[in-house]
Amino acid sequence: MALLPQEIIRRKRDGATLSDDEISAFVRGLSSGAISEGQVAAFAMAVFFKGMSRDECAALTRAMTNSGDVLDWSDLPGPALDKHSTGGVGDTVSLMLAPAVAACGGFTPMISGRGLGHTGGTLDKLDSIPGYVSQPDNALFRKIVRDVGCAIIGQTANLAPADKRFYAIRDVTATVESIPLITASILSKKLSAGLQGLAMDVKWGSGAFMAKSDDARALATNIAYVAMAAGLPTTSLITDMNEPLASVAGNALEIRYAIDFLTGVRREPRMYAVTVALAAEMLILGNLADDIDEAEQMIDRAFASGRAAEIFGRMVAGLGGPADLMQRPDAYLAKAPLTRAIPPAANGRVTAIDTRGVGLAVVALGGGRTRADQTIDHSVGLIELAGLGDEVGPDRPLAIAHARDEADLARATEMLLAAYVIGSEAPTRAPAIVERIVA
Structure with missing residues (x-):
């Protein structure tokens, strides 16, 4: 019937x-x-x-997964693992995490998206590297994953095509925020990528789509349980997005930040904590470590030894980027013509940040999109962003803007000033890792 x-x-x-x-x-x-x-x-x-019940959500996830191609990584000598973030500002984790996991014996065929709205997209960051092929054919994708251990690329047309149509309609009918539909959308794409384990990074706070902690917890829990029911072992971490994760936001600027992180020039504590925690969960899911302590030590060594940096460089070169990007990033990454400090409206301590507003300031500079078909300026953005509790004033601006012209700079300055609340006392800062949820 x-x-x-x-x-x-x-x-x-x-x-x-x-x-x-x-x-x-x-x-x-x-x-x-x-x-x-x-x-x-x-x-x-x-x-x-x-x-929807979790069983219904799992059935929807499976059906959308099977609407197109499902990749098979069974020929790899190790587990195919990945992580997914619900999006934020200054979230450069994927660029460091993928090579670190590869250095520990995992394989990371990471299929990433572009930014939309206030959030930055991993694919846009990689597109700021000259020559980098962010949407290679399947043969090259598989070759780089096998030979290097990781490849970060864009979604191909025939992975979960039902989700693509469904999401486009949800986007214009005010139904994006449904937890069952978010869950099925995320997991159908990850299941179609043929993974054996997924670390889920669910952001909460002023720069997250889930601004309330209860909503973030509900989504993180639903994803973990539905993923298990659909055959994908998953651990969810709830992480803080009440301030930018990095002190940098903007595409080429975040690539430069990632290179500094990988080469040990600068590793900011909150970024390091989130990157190591998510990478460690991937090692556990892939049976490459027995417990969290061992997994975190393995990731620490991948960074300290320089292996993660080496692998990132090989991935970039293998996908068409410069072979010496790690040694000479400034020779390749685009630079904005205008650089200027943005002082605070008043002297004092940063007591609150509208992190979404910070992301929108980057969009105002031309570094993000308000429509999916817009082009972006990879060179622009913000560096040295002040964090919660930082003292700002004449000698410490809110940020240093990289802009293409005075008009963009003026718009971004107004938005950044509106995003920061300055007071006299440092606020209580949330931990970078708020909660761990396992099905």
Whole structure:
């Protein structure tokens, strides 16, 4: 008997639990175009208000995964592992984490996205490297993963194509924030990548999509449990995004920051803590370490020995970038024509940061998008961003802006000043790692 899309929508609208067959039928229609945009929107709104059980969410995840290609990494001599972040400002973790895990025997075929809104995209950062092929063919992708241990690229057209259509409709119908739909969207792409383990970084705070800790916890828990039910061992970490994770935000500037981190020039404590914690979870999931202490020590050694830096350099060269990027980054990374310090509106200590506002200041400089089809200026951004509790004044600006012209600089300055609250006492700072959730 045919499963009519309007009947599936009606049942979910009325709060019923959908069967695997009903969910699979709906996703098939979503993929083929047999189900109209209006029906997809109605289904999304029904789920938004009525929710989904974890079993339903797992069925939706599996169906969207199977709507396109599923990569197979069974020929690798080690586990295929990855991490995913829900997005933030100054989050450069992937660039350091992938080579560190590779240095410890894991393989990281990382499929990343571009930035949209206030969050920066890993793919945009890598596109600031001259020659880097961020969307290689499958043969080159597999070769670099096998030979180097990691490759960070963009999503191919036929990985979870049902999710691509579903997300586009959710984006214009105010249904993006549904926890079951976020979960299925993230995990369908990760399952299609053929992974054996996933470390999930769920951000919370003023710069996160989940601004409330309870919402972040609900999403992190749902992802961990649904991933396990769908066959992907996953650990979720809730991490703090009430301030930029790094003191840098902007594409080429973040590549420079990552190179400094990998080569040991500068490793800021919060960035180091989050990177090591997520990488350690990947080693545990891949059975490359027996416990967290051992895993963290392995990642520490990967950085201290220079192996992670070496592997990152090899990955860049293998994907078309400069062979000596690690040694001469300033010879290749674009530089903005205008550099200027942004002083605070008043002297004192940073008591709060609207981190989303900081990200939007980077967008105002031209370093981000307000529409998916926009081009960006890889050279612009902010460095030396003040963090919570920092004392700012004549000798310590809020940030140093890299801009292409005075008009962009003026817009970004206004936005950055609005994003910082200055007072007399240092606030209590949240830990970088807030909570660990295992299914």
